[in-house]
Amino acid sequence: MKILFFGSLGERIGRELDVALPEAGCTVAELRARLAEALPAAADLLTGPSARACIDREIAPEEALVLPGQEIAFIPPLSGG
């Protein structure tokens, strides 16, 4: 499934990444660990507390379940204005 990245994460990783997910899904924390393993150059950004996960456009906690077909994004701290 496609994972989206924004801001500094998007610059480091690219806007989209295709990742295989178990059919039963996995938690946000598990997905983070998988991504960090697949992207060692971005592991620090992905596993740090400042990168938050969004599931179907809602910010999601670490224990939330990620299922195939959902829209998943990782976002760094916001800076508008």
Place this chain on the structure above:
Amino acid sequence: MGSHVRLEPAALSPEAELAGFIRGLDSDGAVVSFVGLARPADASGGAVTGLYLDSYPGMTEASLSGIAEDALGRFAVSAVHVVHRCGAVAPGEAIVFAAAAAPHRRAAFEAADYLMDRLKTDAMLWKREDGIDGSRWIEPSEADRADRARWSGRCPD
């Protein structure tokens, strides 16, 4: 009337936004507007050649709408208007326009202040400052978080 928000990929004209906002009002007695401009220098005085605002299509607009609706619900204002740039912004260009209209001025001042504090920390946008010595992604400062906390008593994250 009500709230109007827009994520703008092209140039933003504060004059046109303000004129349009005022034209749409009915019986308000006060309008307060704020314009944020891209600074030509960074926090340490280095030259900034441009800003880049990354956005999450759909979610960014929803975050702007949520902030505008919160302002409408919180203050005695009849209309709020927010336009935020995305993409490349040159120094001196407007990045954000935020305005509030109310029967009386106090609520309009407070709502505009609130809109900007929320936009700095809660708008789904990511700002990169490009300079001659490289680029850096901006994160909300302690001052930004403190400004945001004035309205809630706690930080959003």
